[in-house]
Amino acid sequence: MRHRIAVIGGGPAGLTFARVLHRRDHPVTVFERDPAPDARPPGGTLDLHEGLGQLALDKAGLLGEYQALSRPEGQAMRILDMDGTVLRDWRPGPDERANPEIDRGQLRDLLLGPLDVQWGRGVTEVVPGTPDGVLVHFADGRQEAFDLVVGADGAWSRVRPALSPVTPHYTGVSSVETSLDDVDTRYPDLARLIGDGSVAVYGVNRSLVAQRNSGGHVKVYTKFRAPLDWHAGLDPADVEAMRSSLLALFDGWAAPVLDLLRHGTAFVHRPFYVLPVSHTWDHVPGVTLLGDAAHLMPPLGAGANLAMLEGAELAESIAAAPGDLDEVVRAFEEQMWVRAGKWAKITTAGLERLVSPDPAEALAVFDQVQPS
Ligand SMILES: Cc1cc2nc3c(=O)[nH]c(=O)nc-3n(C[C@H](O)[C@H](O)[C@H](O)COP(=O)(O)OP(=O)(O)OC[C@H]3O[C@@H](n4cnc5c(N)ncnc54)[C@H](O)[C@@H]3O)c2cc1C
Secondary structure (H helix, E strand, O other), X not given: OOOOEEEEOOOXXXXXXXXXXXXXXXXXXXXXXXXXXXXXXXXXXXXXXXXXXXXXXXXXXXXXXXXXXOEHHHHOEEEEOOOOOEEEEEOOOOOOOXXXXXEHHHHHHHHHOOOOEEOOOOEEEEEEEEOOEEEEEEOOOOEEEEOEEEEOOOOOOOOHHHOOOOOOEEEEEEEEEEEEOOHHHHOHHHHHHHOOOXXXXXXXXXXXXXXXXXXXXXXXXXXXXXXXXXXXXXXXXXXXXXXXXXXXXXXXXXXXXXXXXXOOXXXXXXXXXXXXXXXXXXXXXXXXXOOHHHHOOOOOOOHHHHHHHHXXXXXXXXXXXXXXXXXXXXXXXXXXXXXXXXXXXXXXXXXXXXXOOOHHHHHHHHHHHOOO
């Protein structure tokens, strides 16, 4: 029996779900709000963990292609003191494959493969329990009915209200990102500072991480504790004003570290929001959530990994027991909540320690995760 299945959102969760179903010859429609794959910058590099994102790619039959594209050397991590002193300098061994990095755009294209995504189809509302099934309303005024609607539409999900009244709340930590292009040619000193992977500096209630992507592109992430309206009066599109305010925030840090901000091209403000640590809902036949839509948590290396594994697992379960859709989804939700709750606790505690009044806490986190 073939069910009418829609997935809302073409991020890591939605595409992995669709790709694994596609591999099992099960039809699925992906609706994505963006008008095209390259409609906006894809974001920074992602490290995919062996038992999470890599396992999901294996289920999608894409592990070999990921291994060919990914950068194991990108796992390298250097930690500096605010004055530039090197505190830790960890490099992966030649066979270290626990968390290789891949650019988000490369991962998206890998997952997209043969999938037929309906671009420019933003969803406004999902209504379960109609005589036709679950009704999906689109921003273009159209509506379509399905047997199962999977909400993989991220932090501000339009599917989630069909299941849960909960909305994300601010963590008290904001981030401003910038990036540098062609770093090896234009800024060789900074290229050496960053190395093959990342360089991180932790101060009092703030941090700065610069991370190498492929092609000489570097993403710089600042994080700091601040009220949500810290930038009131600042125009985020005003590059010089954003740069000055960041340089003031990180005043006194070593000159090469500040150079990462001085040479940044554009600045993106990203306040960190989260859902409650153990977000669950009463099961509603015909609708479920994956990834950030279900369990938005601090961005500390788990979100995309969980999103992908959930997508792969739900797809495999549906393909294995296609007649029993509702029971399959119910069992999947129980399993997702347990694992996501565990990671939400870990990442919430991690954010507290990585953007902390005591920078030694951040170093202790690194030493726990990456014992030398
Ligand atoms: C700075 C930063 C760094 C991170 N680093 C890592 C990392 O190294 N490792 C890791 O595992 N995680 C990382 N994360 C977290 C990770 O990005 C997310 O957890 C992950 O992208 C979630 O995937 P998703 O598919 O659930 O949602 P998303 O990636 O948000 O995708 C949702 C998709 O749905 C679409 N959409 C939204 N609304 C609608 C709508 N109404 N109708 C149709 N489509 C819609 C969006 O356009 C988007 O394509 C990081 C996050 C940030 C912010």
